[in-house]
Ligand SMILES: [Zn+2]
């Protein structure tokens with residue numbers, strides 16, 4: 001069978017769509033299927049796939065906010081790539097890594113649905129990242145020590161701690177993977 | 183050397199082999215890790231410059247320090263070659279799209295393929311023959327460490343590895359196993375199984391299509407959840423499920439043999455007869471017959487044909503491979519003729535070798 005859309009490549013995927021209570025089958029090739037149903041590959045035959053969920057959410061949110069100005073409906077906007085939260089829901093894809101910070105408040109709801117209730121990463125952490133987090137924690141701890149030293153007028157000690165902080169900050173700025181933490 | 187021998191020499195990839203644990207039922211294991219670079223928009227929105235920068239950085243890490251990888255930009259390849267890589271499962275159809283900037287970094291033995299600028303900046307993929315989830319993951323993990331040491335990965339303290347699509351966020355890990363389940367299909371068990379599997383946060387689908395009408399009774403089982411579970415837990419759950427499916431398939435095979443032995447033998451030998459003699463073979467028929475013959479080999483009904491031949495033929499009977507074998511562009515009708523020819527010659531080659539060893 002040939003793809004219903006491009007009429008070029010062989011159909012390899014059957015996509016079932018429910019619209020107004022009617023079920024429609026489309027036979028698509030891999031390329032067209034990935035284009036029209038970006039989640040199909042991940043969601044298989046689940047009729048309550050992410051796209052449907054996300055579009056329901058938009059309708060719900062729009063109804064709730066009917067009286068409010070347009071800007072609220074668009075939701076947060078990513079300062080780096082300009083993607084709005086509403087647009088993200090419509091297309092189901094982020095624009096850039098910074099979108100995660102821009103939409104941080106709303107994302108647990110999204111993940112709860114598309115990740116079976118899970119909202120927090122518990123797997124592998126890149127070494128450079130764990131090194132960075134550890135370095136940032138160490139700096140915060142040293143700042144406290146420095147304040148204490150100043151408070152008790154141990155200026156020599158305070159200066160030593162200050163130098164240590166500066167050194168850590170420098171290596172963080174240089175990429176963070178060379179941070180020496182003992 | 184015959185044309186088919188020449189073709190096979192250039193086309194066979196180690197993962198099509200028949201070695202590996204449970205290789206009678208498990209065709210292959212695949213691990214995929216999705217990674218992205220901070221400071222670059224995702225491929226759906228990025229500019230040419232961003233694309234080139236991602237490619238340059240990733241290629242420098244892998245092709246710089248050892249020469250077992252080659253970096254192949256998609257626009258440097260003719261369409262047929264790209265399609266061959268898709269049919270070998272080394273790249274996705276999306277990456278092969280010539281309108282987009284995409285590159286694949288391939289290991290010499292083709293067990294590792296790193297897709298650059300597909301949906302994510304980097305997708306590390308490792309394919310092993312048979313059931314080898316942990317080994318394949320370790321290989322991918324090690325490559326990930328090498329890349330991570332040199333590249334500014336986008337990672338979030340709460341959400342983990344940042345990906346373009348929220349269905350990959352967290353570990354970015356998609357682990358999948360390709361299974362040949364003819365007995366469970368013949369006994370109409372796959373619908374029930376697909377439902378049960380989805381409740382476990384995993385998914386079963388036909389590896390070349392969707393749902394129950396899997397081509398050649400080959401199914402792909404993979405994890406659906408990437409967030410909130412560690413890599414080890416994802417792999418362990420998939421391994422448990424795979425082992426249960428293998429057990430059920432084995433039980434269904436025994437039941438078929440006991441209850442319908444003659445009918446089953448008849449079906450298998452008929453399929454063997456068709457593959458050895460047919461002059462026109464459409465994809466679905468070829469796949470069904472190959473599945474039967476493979477089952478016949480597994481059950482000891484057919485002897486003297488290596489299972490790896492069937493693994494190969496499932497791949498080679500696809501359009502781009504057929505055209506490479508034919509050395510020319512083929513219309514759909516002509517493909518069916520070449521498909522029959524390829525299968526006939528390949529099975530004939532096996533039989534020929536057997537005759538020789540018997541002499
Ligand atoms: Zn198409």
Ligand SMILES: [Zn+2]
Nearest residue numbers: 078081096099
């Ligand atoms: Zn963004």
